[in-house]
Amino acid sequence: MIIQIEPQSDIPIYTQITNQIIEGIARGYLHPGNSLPSVRAFAADLGVNMHTVNKSYHELEKKGIIRIVPKSGAVICSPNPLELKTVHYNRLLNEFKQVAAEALVLGMEKKQMLELLGSIIHDIKGDS
DSSP: OOOOOOTTSSSOHHHHHHHHHHHHHHTTSSOTTOBOOOHHHHHHHHTSOHHHHHHHHHHHHHTTSEEEETTTEEEEOOOOHHHIIIIIHHHHHHHHHHHHHHHHHTTOOHHHHHHHHHHHHHHHHOOO
């Protein structure tokens, strides 16, 4: 998996890293149990500050996507259906709600939103 940083983007670099790691897991490039590179090594590879990678890793941990083990590194977590029904479900609900509200304000129809979501899932997973 290759992470591409766009320094001119309005999206903070730590968010770009976080989003690309999440997408890499969703696409199956990274799997539960895989270790991520050390903060120091990853920062050097990407040409960014160590604190930027550290912030990304902490965001991923907060979302329940990785587990940071002191002195051992960051490991991708296995999906936990019980957590999805509680903590993560509510967080995702709020995020989806905001995006859906914005789409409606911009004039997008329900059918267009569903088609867009289906297209995104197909792009990531290749499912129909």
